[in-house]
Amino acid sequence: MARSIARTPARTSTKEKDRATGILADLPRFGRGIGLHRSVALLEPLVDQTWWRRLDAIKVTGSYGKGSVATMIAAILHAADIPCGLFTSPHLRSFEERIQLDGEPIEPAVLDAAAGRLRSRLTAYKSEYPQDKVGYFEALTALACYAFAEKKPAALVAEAGIGGRFDPTRVIPGQTTVLTGLDHEHVDLLGGSLETIAYDKLDLASAGGTLLTGRLSADLVRRLRGAAQVRGISLKTLDDLAASRRPRLTSISTIADLTVDGSSFEALEINAAGEHQIDNAALAAAAASHWLRRNHPEVDIATAIRIGLGRVRLPGRFQRVHRDPDVWIDLAHTPRSIAASALAAHAVLSPPVILVTGLSTDKDYDALLSPLLPLASRVIVTRARHRGAPVGAVAARAHSLGANLVDTAPVVETALAHALARARAEDRSVLVAGGFFLAAEALAVLEKRDPSRLAYPR
Numbered sequence: 001m002a003r004s005i006a007r008t009p010a011r012t013s014t015k016e017k018d019r020a021t022g023i024l025a026d027l028p029r030f031g032r033g034i035g036l037h038r039s040v041a042l043l044e045p046l047v048d049q050t051w052w053r054r055l056d057a058i059k060v061t062g063s064y065g066k067g068s069v070a071t072m073i074a075a076i077l078h079a080a081d082i083p084c085g086l087f088t089s090p091h092l093r094s095f096e097e098r099i100q101l102d103g104e105p106i107e108p109a110v111l112d113a114a115a116g117r118l119r120s121r122l123t124a125y126k127s128e129y130p131q132d133k134v135g136y137f138e139a140l141t142a143l144a145c146y147a148f149a150e151k152k153p154a155a156l157v158a159e160a161g162i163g164g165r166f167d168p169t170r171v172i173p174g175q176t177t178v179l180t181g182l183d184h185e186h187v188d189l190l191g192g193s194l195e196t197i198a199y200d201k202l203d204l205a206s207a208g209g210t211l212l213t214g215r216l217s218a219d220l221v222r223r224l225r226g227a228a229q230v231r232g233i234s235l236k237t238l239d240d241l242a243a244s245r246r247p248r249l250t251s252i253s254t255i256a257d258l259t260v261d262g263s264s265f266e267a268l269e270i271n272a273a274g275e276h277q278i279d280n281a282a283l284a285a286a287a288a289s290h291w292l293r294r295n296h297p298e299v300d301i302a303t304a305i306r307i308g309l310g311r312v313r314l315p316g317r318f319q320r321v322h323r324d325p326d327v328w329i330d331l332a333h334t335p336r337s338i339a340a341s342a343l344a345a346h347a348v349l350s351p352p353v354i355l356v357t358g359l360s361t362d363k364d365y366d367a368l369l370s371p372l373l374p375l376a377s378r379v380i381v382t383r384a385r386h387r388g389a390p391v392g393a394v395a396a397r398a399h400s401l402g403a404n405l406v407d408t409a410p411v412v413e414t415a416l417a418h419a420l421a422r423a424r425a426e427d428r429s430v431l432v433a434g435g436f437f438l439a440a441e442a443l444a445v446l447e448k449r450d451p452s453r454l455a456y457p458r
Helices: 036-042 050-054 066-079 108-128 136-151 194-202 218-230 276-295 301-311 335-348 365-375 391-400 412-426 436-446
Strands: 058-061 084-087 099-101 155-159 176-179 210-213 234-237 242-249 254-260 263-270 319-322 327-330 353-357 376-381 406-408 430-433
Touching (some): 036 108, 066 155, 066 276, 066 301, 099 136, 108 136, 176 194, 176 276, 210 218, 263 276, 319 436, 353 412, 430 436
Parallel strands (some): 327 430
Antiparallel strands (some): 254 263
């Protein structure tokens, strides 16, 4: 049976009150039914702006790696001296991370102005259509667009929330779309097969545009090419665009010889650990190269790729966040991304490690735990406050999958305190993995912030 660790006294706290979140706080996660008409209505004031009409955004979707790829693309464009906005979600530390300009959170004054414009649009829409309900992600996407419209960056990289067909980012103009990869995720919304998930994500691409994909099965590529051809979309896969060899991992970076879109890079350093980051970097480089050739052919693309990937910051992606003992966190939360994280841990951490894990309620326990458990001499199961699965249920599955030493802790603070003590006593590293919200809370604890103040949509 799993051993339960006593709970530490709870700290009194209030929910995080970041700028502009007040306008989003009371909105449901999803609006009523399909919401593209609401996204169009919320952004109507931008339609006649010259910046919006000329905007050629790069949109990124996928079951895994999309946040990393979107951030890498933005880093490459920034290295090319192209002012670039980046819209991603969710946030790891604070809300402002979701809306960045040139690698930094957008200024509070700009965010406040954008929130004011959004509030006016929401009020007008609710007045005209009182029975309709705007969702959190529809309003968040509109807030980001209003903020970027204040600064008018020459480039914008937008990460889709879920899928593509009905995602609010679909209304953002842009001819370049990236599909990082496919896994069984959000099956209740996107469908139960990889094919239906793929078709949903394909619809993020604009008619007549270009879709760049990660490594997909040949049969799935064949089907997607047919669907893309119907809409006049040019589809290119990573197998068409890139090749890599001689991967080498350090504790903070990944190095490989890479060929992308006809350019060769020897010993290209990616400022993120894990062999899976090579494909992410190659896809980001291909997308940035494609966009730059269309919009800024004067740029030295190869130099921008090398500098951008060497400087990119990817918080929470197999990242060491504490010393004495070493603590690593990874925010991976799909079977494929968890497996990639486990491979990186095997290569870098010299297992066994002390594993702190906890899953979200809607996840496949076996698929997420199976790659992680072989890394661990001891497993500590806990529960993130946001969407965390019951500790007992996850611990029981860990036992059934072969884990011997399984402890449980009701909150992340307690789990980490126990993990740090065991790691020091046994001279081991700690790995925190299993879910995004688990990683976010663990990072808050280690940075001496209150994890209960992290706020996410309901």
